[in-house]
Amino acid sequence: MWRVVVGSMFLLLPGCPDPIRNPAACHDGICIDPSLPFCDKDGTVFGQENTCVAIGCTPGDLQQCRGDQALTCNATGDNLEVVQCERGCDPGSGCRLCNPNETACTNGMLATCDASGAVVLAEPCALGCFEDKPRCRAVVPSNNLERFLDMVPDPPDLDLDGVTFDTRDGSVRKGATTIAVPNFLTVSEPGVPSIRVFVAKSIKLRGASSADSGDERSSVGPAIALLARGPIEISGTLTVTPRAGSAVTESDGCIAGIGTVFHDPLSRLVAAGGGGGGHATAGADGGAVDDSADFFDAAGGRKGVVTGASSLVPLRGGCTGGFFGSTPDEQYRSGGGAIQLTSGVSITVTGVIDVRGHDGFVGSFDGQNGTVVGGGGGGGGALLEAPSVILTGGRVLATGGAGGSACVSPTASCGVGGMGATRNTGATPGMGTTYSAAPLMNAGGGGGGLGRVRINSVTFHGGEVDAALSNGPLATH
Numbered sequence: 406m407w408r409v410v411v412g413s414m415f416l417l418l419p420g421c422p423d424p425i426r427n428p429a430a431c432h433d434g435i436c437i438d439p440s441l442p443f444c445d446k447d448g449t450v451f452g453q454e455n456t457c458v459a460i461g462c463t464p465g466d467l468q469q470c471r472g473d474q475a476l477t478c479n480a481t482g483d484n485l486e487v488v489q490c491e492r493g494c495d496p497g498s499g500c501r502l503c504n505p506n507e508t509a510c511t512n513g514m515l516a517t518c519d520a521s522g523a524v525v526l527a528e529p530c531a532l533g534c535f536e537d538k539p540r541c542r543a544v545v546p547s548n549n550l551e552r553f554l555d556m557v558p559d560p561p562d563l564d565l566d567g568v569t570f571d572t573r574d575g576s577v578r579k580g581a582t583t584i585a586v587p588n589f590l591t592v593s594e595p596g597v598p599s600i601r602v603f604v605a606k607s608i609k610l611r612g613a614s615s616a617d618s619g620d621e622r623s624s625v626g627p628a629i630a631l632l633a634r635g636p637i638e639i640s641g642t643l644t645v646t647p648r649a650g651s652a653v654t655e656s657d658g659c660i661a662g663i664g665t666v667f668h669d670p671l672s673r674l675v676a677a678g679g680g681g682g683g684h685a686t687a688g689a690d691g692g693a694v695d696d697s698a699d700f701f702d703a704a705g706g707r708k709g710v711v712t713g714a715s716s717l718v719p720l721r722g723g724c725t726g727g728f729f730g731s732t733p734d735e736q737y738r739s740g741g742g743a744i745q746l747t748s749g750v751s752i753t754v755t756g757v758i759d760v761r762g763h764d765g766f767v768g769s770f771d772g773q774n775g776t777v778v779g780g781g782g783g784g785g786g787a788l789l790e791a792p793s794v795i796l797t798g799g800r801v802l803a804t805g806g807a808g809g810s811a812c813v814s815p816t817a818s819c820g821v822g823g824m825g826a827t828r829n830t831g832a833t834p835g836m837g838t839t840y841s842a843a844p845l846m847n848a849g850g851g852g853g854g855l856g857r858v859r860i861n862s863v864t865f866h867g868g869e870v871d872a873a874l875s876n877g878p879l880a881t882h
Contacts, residue, residue: 429456438457440459442484443459443460470495470496474488500514504518510534515529515530531750531751532863544748546632546747550600560587566611570615572601572629586605598720598743599627600627603629606635610756614641616643618649626648629645629743631744632747637746637751639755645760647739649742650722651743652713660682660709661679661691661709664677673846674776676703677693677704678693678765678808678820678835678850679726679780680850682727682739682740683709683853684711685855686873687710691707692823692835702840703846703848705851706780711854713786715859717787723856726762728777739780741803745788746787747791748790750791751792751794757799760786762782765779765850767810777847778811781808781832781850781852782853783853784853791879794866797866800869801870803855804872805853806853808823808834808850809850812847822849826852826853828871832855835851855872858875861880862879
């Protein structure tokens with residue numbers, strides 16, 4: 406394409422290339438050559454106006470002041486950043502942060518100056534400065550947990566390898582050793598698990614750690630929240646067990662149906678599968694036992710429905726799958742657990758956060774050897790909130806549990822369990838079977854629904870999230 410200049414107009418004609426631009430010139434303030442990234446517009450840096458120049462510098466170093474602007478080396482040492490200084494620029498130190506004997510928040514820094522005006526304490530503000538007070542803006546944790554940060558003015562730095570957080574008594578254990586960590590327990594509300602809140606200055610979790618609230622037969626205990634004013638880093642695996650914050654209330658349709666179970670007149674056990682628990686998506690129905698004469702049909706348990714909120718406020722895990730049990734101790738808990746991570750700076754996950762639903766349980770009926778099967782648990786909930794959330798290289802898993810199965814492969818008298826939901830597939834029903842002369846007839850449990858992951862942040866770099874993922878604004882004050 407040809408370009409012909411007519412006065413101040415450009416006519417574009419076929420076949421004419423664009424005019425060659427001098428890559429070292431930036432009369433429009435733009436440098437087109439990546440090797441010459443900085444535009445020395447007024448010539449104060451290298452002596453020639455409107456010239457693009459190469460930069461090699463030490464990150465963070467002040468190059469010079471240009472009026473009330475500070476020219477500082479960028480984080481990669483290959484360009485200069487122009488910062489408008491709210492209190493003017495000092496040729497020796499850059500942007501002035503405070504006056505003598507003053508604490509002030511300017512240019513995204515909270516600083517204290519001594520009597521001579523020298524900065525004696527400086528802290529970067531990840532969310533900028535508060536409007537009318539000399540402090541950084543702060544993150545407000547979801548689920549009304551901010552008050553617990555205020556209760557611990559000097560929390561510890563935690564660097565933990567392979568520990569267990571017990572959400573019932575607040576202990577943190579590594580083998581036989583107990584580690585003291587400030588913690589609090591919220592008051593539970595009807596239908597909402599309480600939360601065990603651990604408070605720290607910064608948190609690093611390495612190795613295989615877990616948040617637990619009892620064995621598989623125990624009643625559901627508190628969910629877990631880890632609050633830190635500084636960064637949170639998870640390089641190992643953090644597993645939140647189904648008993649820590651899973652949901653079991655019937656008020657929101659959370660508990661899936663149990664399968665019909667009985668002995669026929671010849672003492673043969675007829676056992677349909679339990680339904681899968683729901684959460685962000687529904688679980689699946691349990692398999693049925695079908696009698697062609699309709700005398701000894703056994704209906705599968707109903708699927709658990711969609712429950713909870715995408716915000717994970719209130720914080721809760723997945724619903725338990727349906728399981729036939731006559732006492733509370735026999736109502737196995739299979740819904741994925743719940744965790745909240747809140748940092749005032751950043752959350753970095755290069756390891757795994759695991760809140761998957763448990764597979765459906767297999768057990769006995771009426772104290773005999775006859776086997777009954779439960780539905781898979783719905784995936785749990787993981788809420789991560791910080792100015793910066795980085796999951797690059799990490800995984801957050803909240804898939805549904807598989808339906809229980811009394812057989813490895815389907816037979817004339819045994820159906821296998823359904824699959825739990827993933828981010829790409831829904832939960833599948835348990836396989837049914839037919840009433841026969843077999844001494845034991847079992848259908849499979851339904852798969853559990855998908856859990857939730859919520860990210861509240863300013864910047865988010867994603868990794869592998871196998872869950873119903875949602876994003877929201879970060880609350881600050």
